[in-house]
Amino acid sequence: MTAWHATAALARALVLGAVGLALAVVAGDPALVVLAAPFVVLGAVALAHRPATRPGVDVRLDHVALREGLGTTSRLTLTDAADVEYVARAAGRPPYVAVRPHDGQVGGLLSAGPPDVELAPLRWGRRLLGEEKVALYTRWAGFRCGPLARGGRPVRVLATTDAYDSRSEAPQPLGLVGAHRSRRAGTGTELADIRPFLAGDRLRRINWRVSLRTGDLHVVTARAEEDTGVLLVVDALGDHGVSTGVGGSASSMDLTVRAAAAIAEHHVRTGDRVALRVVGPGREQVGYGAGARHLRRIQDQLAAVRTGDLAEHDSGVLQLGVTGGAVVVVMSPVLADVVGTVVATLVRRGVAVLVVDTLPPDAEPAVAEGVDPRLAALAWRMRRVERSLVLDRLGALGCPVVAWRGPGTLDDVLRRLARRAQLPRVVSR
Incomplete structure (x- = not known):
């Protein structure tokens, strides 16, 4: 309805006023005129304010x-x-x-x-x-x-982001300039060694105390400080658990998206390059970048994530486009076989991979209509057992798995990955 129409109140006033006046004339009773007068007056005043414009x-x-x-x-x-x-x-x-x-x-x-x-x-x-x-x-x-x-x-x-902060260094920084200590020598501030002076060394690097004690010039070497690439992999193959919104219970997708947003904001703030890959029907992705505008792109893509199964031609090993020196953070409830396959493949290639377990402890399966709840509960327990086996195998391959607990979740794991990166290793190609 886009035009003006008489209300039911106006119709009642006109009808009651007309009936009252008619009965007063027929019955010759002035009292009926007194009773009908208010309805007649209200109807007349309402008609006098009949609208002339359409708002x-x-x-x-x-x-x-x-x-x-x-x-x-x-x-x-x-x-x-x-x-x-x-x-x-x-x-x-x-x-x-x-x-x-x-x-x-x-x-x-x-x-x-x-x-x-x-x-x-x-x-x-x-x-x-x-x-x-x-x-x-x-x-x-x-x-x-x-x-x-x-x-x-x-x-x-x-998605909301908790006050996430981490002081752990990246396992394999490989960039230009940043806040992570590199394995190679450079112009950083972290002391690496004191060695004899060589041609080409900067004079300001001379350690005069050691030089006077030994009689030969010695210089201080430092570790380079570089940025790193962080690839966030979001599992959108299903949503497990019940979500009641912020401040209430969270489903697996709530934990996944909020964890990805918090980690992305932290690394962008420290100057690292961050990329996003979504394993799901939409296959949303954001390339490597830094800065506030890039962070907003990642947040917008996370807000547009849709859950569902992959297409049949995408059910194989996914190509995530991992670059050298990058850290891959996989946020997943680890209930899909394709996710475990991708993580195991990256670990065997020598990539630093960390899995953030986002399955709520109290997650229950959604029982469809007509399905026996006891049968659904049995299938869910069997799936949880298979999931625990996959997590154990990933741990045996050297891939740490940690449940998301908010700020400080990744500190200890990243420190262990950084120490492990200093050791020699054999990588299968």
């Missing part, structure tokens, strides 16, 4: 991108609203979105300004916010325009 309605949001748990305001803009006195709004309630007021219904006089509706997405992803119906009323509630349906606006909801 325009527009709904806008204050933000186009939000973090989980943060809110925005849906604001109503009216044009040609000289005949409007009262505005009523009924907002939709999409999943994982909190609405204020709770029922999504609000109204008020236009003289005090159009009423606002506050929305707060509770889970990462693409959410449709601002879908609602709007009704406009004239003075004395004689005419109504609407309810007018207004479509929502897609909003990118970025």
Whole structure:
């Protein structure tokens, strides 16, 4: 409905007033005129304010991108609203979105300004916010325009990132300049050795204390400080567990996306090059890069992740494009065979790989209708046993597996990987 129509209140007032006056004339009873007079007056006043213009309605949001748990305001803009006195709004309630007021219904006089509706997405992803119906009323509630349906606006909801920080060095830094100590000598600040002076050494590197004690010039050598490449691999082959949004229980995809966002933000802040690969139907990917704009690209791709199985032609070993000196962080519940195959292949190639286990401890299978719950529970236990065997085999290959616990999860594992990288090893090609 986009035009003005008489309200039920106006119709009742006119009908009751006309019937009362007719009965007063037929029965000759003045009391009926007194009873019908208020309805006649209200109907006449409402008709006197019959609208002459058709208003325009527009709904806008204050933000186009939000973090989980943060809110925005849906604001109503009216044009040609000289005949409007009262505005009523009924907002939709999409999943994982909190609405204020709770029922999504609000109204008020236009003289005090159009009423606002506050929305707060509770889970990462693409959410449709601002879908609602709007009704406009004239003075004395004689005419109504609407309810007018207004479509929502897609909003990118970025995953929350905990205060993640790590002081561990990268296992195999191979870049230009950064904060990680390299195995080769350079112009860093970390002391490596003191050796005799050679042609080409900088004079400012001379250690005069050792030189005076030995009688020969000696210089101080230092380790180079380089950046590293961090490849984040996100397993989107399925979502296990129940998600109630930020602040509540988390599913495997919640833990995966939030862990990837936190790790990416930390490494970008320290100057490392970060890339993203999603193992899933969308196959989202972001190349290596650094800086705030690159971090925003990664966060946007994480918000657009879709879960589902891979296509048949993609079910083999995935090509992740791992570069030399990169650290691969795989975030997965490790319930798909393809993920274990990819990790084992990278480990055998000598790549530093770390698996972050994102399966919630209390995850239960989703039982389809018509399936025996006891049979589903037995299948789930068997799948958990197979998963534990895969984790044990990865550990035997030298790939550490750690459950995501928020800040500090990767510190100890990365330190062990860095110490292991200093040792000689045989790599199969």
